[in-house]
Amino acid sequence: MPGGKTHETINITVLAAILAGIFYLTIWQETAILSRYMDAYTVITFSCSYLFSTFFLSPDLDTKSRPSKRWKMLRILWWPYRTIFKHRGFSHSMILGPITILLNFVLILYLLTLLSGVRLHSIPQELLIPATVGMILSIEVHIISDRFFSMVKSIF
Numbered sequence: 001m002p003g004g005k006t007h008e009t010i011n012i013t014v015l016a017a018i019l020a021g022i023f024y025l026t027i028w029q030e031t032a033i034l035s036r037y038m039d040a041y042t043v044i045t046f047s048c049s050y051l052f053s054t055f056f057l058s059p060d061l062d063t064k065s066r067p068s069k070r071w072k073m074l075r076i077l078w079w080p081y082r083t084i085f086k087h088r089g090f091s092h093s094m095i096l097g098p099i100t101i102l103l104n105f106v107l108i109l110y111l112l113t114l115l116s117g118v119r120l121h122s123i124p125q126e127l128l129i130p131a132t133v134g135m136i137l138s139i140e141v142h143i144i145s146d147r148f149f150s151m152v153k154s155i156f
């Protein structure tokens, strides 16, 4: 299995490839197909949530990992998650992984917004989809990387 740094490198490389593709389809290609569907805010929101997810919402939150340590004293908020899911269990499932991580994150966000008094409906709704897609994609890239490395390891 790749280590934390390798996972981050793989995720960032995939993001760079996606952004290069988006850039090509929105600017360089004559038809500019994607520019009809996304603007700069969408791409920035997608990229930021993808990076946030890479560094803070990794499926490896189910163990003592780099993303887990980045939560500092808020790490306790992931304790139920770590307790319920054993390492590389549900957290590393292609479907249940992103769902359980995002549900836990939404619960944490909800509690933090309640405590801080921030109104959730002040967040622009149109940015929720690119933010969610960015986070899910980052988690999926992690899971696919783990599976790929496991498969290669089983061959050799």
Ligand SMILES: [Zn+2]
Pocket (backbone or CB within 6 Å): 059, 060, 092, 142, 146
């Ligand atoms: Zn993993």
